[in-house]
Amino acid sequence: MGDQGNIVFIPLTKEDIAPLTSIMTRAFDEDARIHLGEGHRDGPPGYDNGELLMKYGILADSDAFTIWMDGQLIGSVIVFIEQDGGYYLGNICLDPLVQNKGIGTKIWAMIESKYPDARVWRTDTPGSSKRNHHFYIDKCGFKLIDILNPGDLDQETYRLEKRMM
Template sequence: MEGNHKLSFSIMTEQDIELLSPIMTRAFDEDTKIHLGKDKGGPPGYDNGEFLRKWGLHADSSAFNIYYKGNLIGAITLWIKDDGNNYLGNIFLDPEFENKGIGTEIWKLVEKNYSNTKKWITDTPGFSKRNHNYYINKCGFKLVEIKDQGGFDLYILEKEMSN
């Protein structure tokens, strides 16, 4: 994936998991602390590399390390489909780089790099109001469905692209 003068990307490999896991842990724990008042929390394996190995290294995903001014700050996992209905699996940044417009800049680069996309689809927990703000107000997604995931709501978001 092509970047710009501040942001660059490299394909995620097994060797990156050790460096990315603490970043992912800080990102998810920060969100959990803000929204749920708990010190730790995230999807299974978010804090030990299992999540990244399962999804970031999955044969069908396109996962990239994210660098800001040469420093590793997070990662993004995309599922690029033949029909143009692509899926954002996850994006995370080290909390010290959040709320600075970097995530929005990253998303603009994703759209530029995958300009043949017809629709982007993603999901996020109902409790994560910062994620809702990012996806809806910064990136242009629309909430299309709320699913009950057995104890928490999962927000399904989509962004129709005009090609």
């Protein structure tokens, strides 16, 4: 992916997993603290030991990138290209130090421009993560299409979709 302002995407390598795991751990744990309370740690399996990034960013058939801003590693993005013009956003993960500054919205615009043939984008996010809902729905234009396991604090998942045409 190219440069847009001071943000660049660089293909993910195995060497990126350790520093990204640190960022991912801080990001998911901060989200859990905000939405579930002090002392909570929560994220998808492998978010805090590198297994998630290895499984979905290195070993899977995905487009995975590190995100750099002003020469500093600030996060990652993983995209899965589906059939018939469908794309699945596996994650956008940003260091909590750069969140709530419009950077995620700029990154989403970069992702959309990278994949102009996308007819529909899909993603999901924990039901408890109200900041993610605001980001995806209000900032990026996704629509809520389903809630899996509604009311279950640990398993509730919001399925989101954005039609491009």
